[in-house]
Amino acid sequence: MNAWRQPGFWFSFLLIFLGGLVVLVLRQDTLRENAFTILMFIGLASSLNILMGYTGYVNFGHIVFFGLGGYFGFFLVSEMGWPVYLAALGGGVLSAIIALIIGAAVLRLRGAYFALATIGVNEAARAFVSNFEPFGGSTGLFVNFSAYDRYGGAAHALWFTFILLWLVVLAVVVVSYLVKRSRFGLGLSAIREDEDTAMVMGVNAPRDKTKAFLISAFFPGLIGTLYFFKNGNVEPDDAFRFQMSLEILVMVMLGGKGLLLGPIIGTFAYERLRGYLIISPIFKNLHLALSGGILLLIVLFVPGGAVGWLRDRLPKLRRWLE
């Protein structure tokens, strides 16, 4: 079976490819900003899915990689004068290295213990960066406007950054798919179902789950750099929002964990919902409660998420809902 002939892959890929293309053709700034947010969350949710959906490790600290990698990438742009695409790669690599270190400590834990530890990691990272002077301490860093000159001014730089993000998210989808279809991916799903049995069957679980964690952490580092570069500044409260971690997790669950299309649909759905509720005066300040509430409802009633639910009911469409 040729891996590239899977309609499920192409459906997810083209959704993002064509979506980004439409934004580029229309060239409207507000549309670009909205699309940037959506793409960013799709990238974050899809990369979380590799650890959470494929491997079964629920990570409440995914945003740490966005924050730390983003901080580092931003530092490379603003203080070291690197071009943004190289800086973003640097951010991704740093995130992956940090995952390797954190993983050695927390990946021994399973289930709820792992999840709890990842909450701690988030707070520790924020505290660290707030006191780390090269990263500007609690005030953070600001971009030197000459950094935009390289791309023909701020307006062009924003479009350029958008295109980079678009490519990164496409890469996340491709990598997610390749992992899922691979022998490595089969091993990850065995770990998710029963880690001890997987090991008895020959899966090198300590190594493979570390690899999954590493891949999962790499992309948020890239995305973080692009996001902060677009904003022109980075500060601890912006980089390590626990709420964002929770939202990414809800997006994965809402769309369907372990599925390629799940985090994509989940992001769209959650962003729509947030769009409605943010204008409602009652819900405006209940963000966290809202994500928590949705999470609870999904876990209790639709553990497969929207796409998983559809797959169960429409077996004919299964090929498309990979």
Place this chain on the structure above:
Amino acid sequence: MILQVKEVSIRFGGLQALSDVSFELSPGEIMGLIGPNGAGKTTLFNVINGVYPPTSGEVVFRDEKITGLPSYEVARRGLARAHQVVRPLNDLTVRENVMVGACFGRERHSRGAAAAVAEQALAQVGLRDRAEQMAGNLNVAQKKRLELARALAAHPYLLLLDEVLAGLNPSEITEMVETGRRIRDEGITILMIEHVMQAVMSVSDRIIVLDYGQLIAGGKPEEVASNPQVIEAYLGDPEMTAKLMAE
């Protein structure tokens, strides 16, 4: 020798689950491992395939010391296992379950090749028409066969079977015993724990007996069956004794 177990002991807190167990297994042999409930049979398997490191003693597999290696390292060296308490990977299909065995066992197939190997293993245990089903939805007898198929797909040198016959009806038992013979004919060595005496007596070349963590007897099935110490060990279990005597 394909497997040498040398003076293996293991303690769980105050419980001496295995004391100085030693035996050897030659290639192509079917060896039965019997003993009363709680004798330490499953624990012995756990020590052999690296789930627990022994407190003392040594396990040698194909002339390599494997004591203390993690279970995945043992598996890739060609030792596969079917569990007493079935452990299907519930949210994977039956085929995918078996593919895990083929991908990560001795031959470490690519995913594409693993599908073909899985097909064959499923046919061997008669689960082919269930391949697309979720493993969690199988009944117990089918899950037992899935355990076996997964282990077979690893194409191991040595197969550890932990009560694969338990919970099967007589015709299923006959089928399984047939499957066991076929597997041996393919050159796979088998060490099997079994409570179904008639089956284990008829299929094994040799039998060893564990009681309270100690190896109390070993030899040809008929020798073991008439060994007074073995009969004594089973005396707490009259039904078992009767079965043993009937052989």
